[in-house]
Structure formats: C-alpha cells, structure tokens
Amino acid sequence: MNLKQLEHLIAVAEEGSLAAAARRVHLSQPALTRSIQALEQQAGVALCERGARGVTLTPAGQMVLERARRITFETGGLRRDLLLIQQHEIGRVQFGLGPLAAAILLGDVLSTLQRNWPRLQVRAAVDSGRTLLNELYAEQLDFVVVEQRIVALATDLEVLPLAAEPAGCFVRPGHALLKPDATVASLRRAALASVPFPKAADENLRKALRCRPGESLQFQVESNDFHALVRVATSTDVVLLAPVRALAQELRAGALVQLKIPEVLGLTARFEIVRLAQRSLSPAAQRAIATIEAASLEPSNFSY
Template sequence: MLYAHAMDIARLRHIVAVADTLSFSRAAEQQNITQPALSRSIAAFENRHGLKLFDRGRGGVTITPAGEFVVAEARSLLRSADELTRNLQLYAQGAAGRVAFGIGPLVASLLLPRLSGSLLSSSPNLEIATVIKSPVDLLASLYDDSIEMIIGNDWQLADAHGIAIEEIAFLDLAHVARAGHPLARKDRVTPEDLAAYPAARPVRLNMGKADAGTFICDNYYVLRETVLHSDCTWTTAPAFVEDDLANGRLIALNVEGLALAKSRICIITLAGRTRSPAARTVADLARQVVRGWV
C-alpha cells in the first residue's frame, strides 16, 4: 500500500477526485482549491513516484493503467484514514475503545445494571470489562494496570499506597432478616441476640470470637436469597432490598448499641495517572447514578 504522510492524504484526495470527475476543473471545485493548485499537487505525486496518472487530451481526462492502480490503493487508504478519524473522535468522547474497571460486590449489585445499560446505549462501540471483588482484593489489578479504577467502599484501604480516592456517595446500611425470623418479632435486638444466628456476609471478617456461623458469598443476589430462606441475618444496603422491605419479606432489625456507619463509596485510581476518555465517562455516569442514593 502507498506510504502517506499528512500532506499525502490531501494529495490522494485530489487524485481520487480527478478519477471520479474526469475533470481537473470539477475536481478542483470539489476539493475547494484552485485548478492550478490541484494540477501541481498531482504533478508532484507523479514526479515523486515516476508515474503518469492521467492523460489530458481534446477528449478530456483519461486514467492511465498506473492511475487505475494508484486510485484503487488511494481509495483503500482514504477509507482507513476516515475510519481512524471517526474512531479517534469516538475515543476522545469516551464512546469507543476499551475500559476495564473493578467494582465492589454491593456497589456492583446496585450500580452495574444501570451503568452498563447507560454505557451501551450511549456508546455502543465501547468494550466494557468489569471485575467484581472487594476493593482491597482489586488493588493488585489496579497497580498492574489491568483495571483503570475501582468503584466501591474504601474502609480497607487506609494503608494502600499510591492511590487517589474520590468520595462520591455515602450508602446507608441496615441489619436485616427474613419476615418470620425469631428476631423479627423483637422491638429491640441485642448484639447477643444477633450473634446467636448465622450471618450472611460478602467477605470474611476477623472477629474476636466465633459466632453462630457465617455464609460468605460476594454475590449479593445469592446473599439475598439465602437470607430470605434461612435464619441468617445480613448487613446490607436498604437501597438494594427496598422492594423486599416495602412488601415485608425482609425486616430491618433494631440492634441495640450496634449502630451502623454509612458505607463511603469512592472512585479509586492510581495517583497521578490520566484516565482514558472511556474511564472518565464511566466515572461521570457512576456519579450520576449514586446521587439517587443520598
């Protein structure tokens, strides 16, 4: 294929225009340049490559065999150049390319369906890769550039180095159990009452003493089903189970002396790194969605 630098692209457009119109004057008008300038452009190409592209006679312009070859190659190169221009525009808008990010299990359950739907609707050419783990387990992937950012809570990241943390929302938490659970009949539940029943959790906690049992799973939909069909209690976001709370399938427990802090939701990136346009689009959409949580 023909080698082309920036000026050659314009010259190839001149050649194709003459081939399409079989007229130097009409081609010059189409390309918005003067006819002498068009003639000089094509002559410069012919001189550089030692080829004659067009014959001009009383019958008009005809394409030489060399011209047929060059025009075919030029059309292919111009299609590629135009496609590159379009793709660069899409990439700069965050609408093309690939973006990979990590997301915590709870935030994924709340955010990811809406986020992915919005991204694919607005940017159908974008490739989106997600990894769902606790933020602390995602740090290695952030450090080795497998992912560009993490969306999730930062409660285990106090000792992490080289990261930038942007707070985007606080998420309410509650202790819940199924309707009909023995604790659901109590106006007030003590921590000892709570410890008498197994707990459903997304991660293993380092507890000072053993409790009644634990079911650990980072899939919040599985945790929800487990709690609905067992005596497990669960600390989760009311926003995730709002329908179950509204229809009485789950009950929020009032646990004495065990107030829950809100979960701080953040966007976590490597400090000093420039995000791709697609990653900026993901972050902007994440901020928009989580505004509805507060």
C-alpha cells in the first residue's frame, strides 16, 4: 500500500461517497474505486461497504483509517520540516573555531544566525585546532575554522581560505615598549602572551622579529582562553600577539595600544574553513559557512 491509497481511503471515509471523494482527490470515480480495491487486496480484508446511504467503513477499514490519518499527518509534518530546513528556518549545525577565530568572528556569526534563523539550533565549540580537527574527523562537527598553517594538505579535507586578518603586538598604556626608541630587539626580550602557535606560524613570527638561530622567544603566557589573555595584557607588562579585530573593544577604549615597531606592523593571521571532502553539508551548515565568510570580509570600523 502507498500514501496515495491511504489518502483516498481518508477521502472516502470523510466524504461518505465515492463520487464526492473522487472530486476531492481529483480522480475519476472508476480510478478511485480501483485505488480502494487495490488497497483492500493488499490488506487482505474488505475496508469499505456500499449501502443506501453511501459508503461506510468496515471495522478493519476504521482501523486502517486511524493509522492512515496518523501516517498522512506525520508525512505532512515531514514535508513541512524539510521545506523549513531547506529555507534554514530549522535544523542543527555544529562547528568549531580556534580561539583567535572565535575572538574575531563568533559573536557576530552567532548574532546573525539567531537574528535571521531563530529556530536554527547552533552548537559552536571553541578549542585548539588539533582538537577541533579530531572532532571533525569523528564527524562530531560539520566544519571547523582554524589557523591556516594547522591543516596539512589532505585529499579527505576540503579547505576554504578566509580573508587575511591584520595582526600585531599589543600592550597596556604606559608600557615601556611604547617609547619612540623601542626596537624589535627589545620586543624579542619582552614577555609575550598568545594562544599556542602552530609550528609554521611560530617560525614566521621568529622571522618577523629577526630572531637569531637558536634564540627562543619568551612566551610567558599561553592559553586557548583568549579573553583571559586580554585581561592579562591589560593588567601586566606582557605583550599580546593577536589579530587587530579580536581587540576592537579594548583598542576603542584605550585599554590596549598597538606597538608601532615597524617589523611587526605587517603581521597577519590567516584562517580557513575545513570540512570533510566526502561528507555533504546540511543546508544549515551551508548557511553558517556563508555567514562566517561574510563576517570575515567585514572591515574594521575603527582606527588604531
């Protein structure tokens, strides 16, 4: 038996006659009769009885009618939910961001998703890049946003680079490195604070700071909790390495100041969206990715 046959039985029961039911379902009366007969043949029992007052259902027909109504109700709900998912009104998306990407993008992305698709269920994890990639491979996340240098080339991953983010070194007002005679050498000797760097990013920073072979940088504080790093930077003499946009509030308020040492003015942070190449994305995940792409292209609305 199929859904159409069940809908035809419902129409016959509610209309009370084959002629009226046929008009309701847009069939000829002989075609509707054949549909009901085919349903009865598959059920193995009579479902309808014709009488002087029209068509009535047998006890077996009443039982099938009750089930048919539940089935058609659930089917209609399923059609509606699938349409809403296609329109991103409902559904679920799970994604992860590294701490720096989260500091720049997450607030705006969550606000946009909630504002435009309030019934969308969103789970956003913030963790180290390696942990997020492990969760991606375990299919616990739809996609992740991590620093570009974390992900090695792999055929089982699909990578979408995001726009480069201006980055730099930031200190509290009155810091000794804000003096005009501050040099990159004095910066190398300072206590640095940052999220844990991937190896390639650490090498690029050493080049920017003109480190000599074997010279180590003094990372005094490392943490995946970026907000904790900001608090440390505003209250101590550490130098915080971060993307400019991640510190928008602190820069506007004057709680942090960017160092103007030439060698570190051109630093950038690069992020990318990573997903499993062989896994299809849900419409909700596609919408979240588009929202992240748009947020990554928004210009900074302050000067520094």
